[in-house]
Amino acid sequence: MAARAEDIATPNIDELFRPTHDERARQSFVSMLRKHAIIDLRAAVRRHYESEVAPALRARGAEPATWRDIERVMEPDPLHRLYSTLRYNAQEMCYLSVQPAIERALPEMIDLARDLATHNPAGGTLRLNPQFEIPRYLHALDVHLAPGWVTAEHTEDDVAQGAVVGFGGKVFTGQHPYRKRPGVVAESIAHWIQRTRPGFTPRRILDLGTTAGKNLLPYKSAFPQSEAHGIDCGAPVLRYGHALAEHEGIAVHFSQQNAERTDFPDGHFDLIVSSFFLHEIPLKATRNVLRECHRLLSPGGLMVHMELPDASSVSEYDNFFWNWDTHNNNEPFYTNYREQDPLRLCEEAGFLPADAFKLTIPDAASFGEERYARFLKGELPAPPHGSGGWFIFGAERRG
Numbered sequence: 001m002a003a004r005a006e007d008i009a010t011p012n013i014d015e016l017f018r019p020t021h022d023e024r025a026r027q028s029f030v031s032m033l034r035k036h037a038i039i040d041l042r043a044a045v046r047r048h049y050e051s052e053v054a055p056a057l058r059a060r061g062a063e064p065a066t067w068r069d070i071e072r073v074m075e076p077d078p079l080h081r082l083y084s085t086l087r088y089n090a091q092e093m094c095y096l097s098v099q100p101a102i103e104r105a106l107p108e109m110i111d112l113a114r115d116l117a118t119h120n121p122a123g124g125t126l127r128l129n130p131q132f133e134i135p136r137y138l139h140a141l142d143v144h145l146a147p148g149w150v151t152a153e154h155t156e157d158d159v160a161q162g163a164v165v166g167f168g169g170k171v172f173t174g175q176h177p178y179r180k181r182p183g184v185v186a187e188s189i190a191h192w193i194q195r196t197r198p199g200f201t202p203r204r205i206l207d208l209g210t211t212a213g214k215n216l217l218p219y220k221s222a223f224p225q226s227e228a229h230g231i232d233c234g235a236p237v238l239r240y241g242h243a244l245a246e247h248e249g250i251a252v253h254f255s256q257q258n259a260e261r262t263d264f265p266d267g268h269f270d271l272i273v274s275s276f277f278l279h280e281i282p283l284k285a286t287r288n289v290l291r292e293c294h295r296l297l298s299p300g301g302l303m304v305h306m307e308l309p310d311a312s313s314v315s316e317y318d319n320f321f322w323n324w325d326t327h328n329n330n331e332p333f334y335t336n337y338r339e340q341d342p343l344r345l346c347e348e349a350g351f352l353p354a355d356a357f358k359l360t361i362p363d364a365a366s367f368g369e370e371r372y373a374r375f376l377k378g379e380l381p382a383p384p385h386g387s388g389g390w391f392i393f394g395a396e397r398r399g
């Protein structure tokens, strides 16, 4: 479909976010505070544990054996408490710091999203369901400490949470608000698929828990002939994502659906992906989602989820670090999810054990082609998850 001249001239919905000088300064401060907590203090806490706490306990014959033992010892520790307090507060402030500028821009953002949803200049679609039942696990608490997370709506055609989660996320990762960055996870998974499965050309791709589609759009660049679908429970984030994609000229089909049971026909997709999704839902829902993936995949299709590394893939100390979010970041299913074996979950969902995989892949943008070739030959490991690598698991559907 040809784009209208006025669509090209209108700003991207993201450009309506115009923080004042002071708001921008606050956002920069919060980014730096969070970085200080998650990088510098995290490393200092680890050094303190390894060089002082653990040796002292070892000398008394009481060295912690499991991550829960480490947690018991470290929770009252003053350095750990400082780290934990700063990290919690910085996380909360990421979202709070972007709210005033979004409130000012909201009427314009809503108008723009409405207009693009009416005209669909890029040929994508937005399908919302006014009767949709939001699962309790999504609205009973502010996931990630983001007020309203992805589902709260306070006015008609509300897009505010799309902006709050998007810009709050940029403060969280320390990105400039207007710097366009592709979804690095999708980019990395697409890169890996292209190099390990040359000739794989999915006709239809589905991203589960897509939010505003950040980690869906790069699949359209990697597989331009494909039809891309993204589903989520949150109407505001889907409206926002649709407005972004349409303005970028990328045809994506967004729909408000529960990934535990969708309305797509059997075998409809050749590639099903997700990122940062499964650890946020109860285990029963994760099992339903994986069974749904099995139903939706065509023969020869591929499912790839980027997720937190499971507990058995990392050290007890790293489990202590990763599981912090369970109690401190409103992500109550985190520990339970990580205690599962992803390969076993795939098998329970109907995939053959021989067709399931789990591994850490390099971040495509930062690793470089030469090192990537060595990674593929098994000569070089990928960096750890979250530090230059991404943990993925999934399966192929044979028959």
Ligand SMILES: C[S@@+](CC[C@H](N)C(=O)[O-])C[C@H]1O[C@@H](n2cnc3c(N)ncnc32)[C@H](O)[C@@H]1O
Residues within 6 Å of the ligand: 135, 138, 150, 183, 185, 208, 209, 210, 211, 212, 213, 214, 215, 231, 232, 233, 234, 237, 257, 258, 259, 260, 274, 275, 276, 277, 280, 281, 285
């Ligand atoms: C952390 S966000 C995912 C971020 C996104 N995939 C990305 O990479 O930018 C988790 C998303 O999963 C969605 N979600 C949670 N439960 C869901 C379900 N049962 N069906 C569909 N989406 C769900 C949430 O609404 C939220 O947008």
